[in-house]
Structures are given as C-alpha cells and as structure tokens.
Amino acid sequence: MTRAALLFVCIGCAHAPERVDEVVPGELMVGTVAASSSDAVLEAVALEGYRFEYVAAASETAHLVKVVRADGSALDVAATRALAGQLGERGGKVKYVEVNTVRQPR
DSSP states (O other), X not given: OOHHHHHHHHHHHOOOXXXXXXXXXXXXXXXESSOOOHHHHHHHHOOTTEEEEEEEESSSSEEEEEEEEXXXXXXXXXXXXXXXXXXXXXXXXXXXXXXXXXXXXX
C-alpha cells in the first residue's frame, strides 16, 4: 500500500470522539433572575443542613457554588442532583440550578 493510500485509509476511519459530561459532585451552577452579588447568591440558595461556598461568576446572572452537608461531609453525584432539583424549584431570585459538569472526550 502506498503512503498516500495508507493516509487516506486512516483519515477515512477517523471520527469525532464521543463527549461525556461528568457531574462534579458538590458543585452547582446557579442562575439568578437579575444581576447578583456573591452574598445575594448564597442567601438565595441557603438551605438548612447544607453549607454553601461561592466560587465564581460566569456572568452577572450565572454563578458557581460548592456545597457540603452541614457536618462537612461531601455530596455524591446523586445527592448533588437531588439538591439541584430541590433548589431549582424555589423560584424567587433563583432562575435555575444545575449540576456542574465537565465535558471530556471519551
């Protein structure tokens, strides 16, 4: 097989890698209805039994927070998803709450 034919075969076999979204346990993306400070975000998501830590703002209305149980124990993926659902139903200043994910090629 010539070099050019071999290159063609290799290129022909290539495909885009699948992407996998992996949930980051204990991290939530919080969307607010209006521009909000870090203190306002923490106040909006405050919930008995949990401790929230403000991490960063992706924009004036999108914020990353970390959360652990009040005793300091970490949340697993299932608990993080459940908490996101619970907080997302609050309304008020909170527009949405989603789990934070990392996209990685498989």
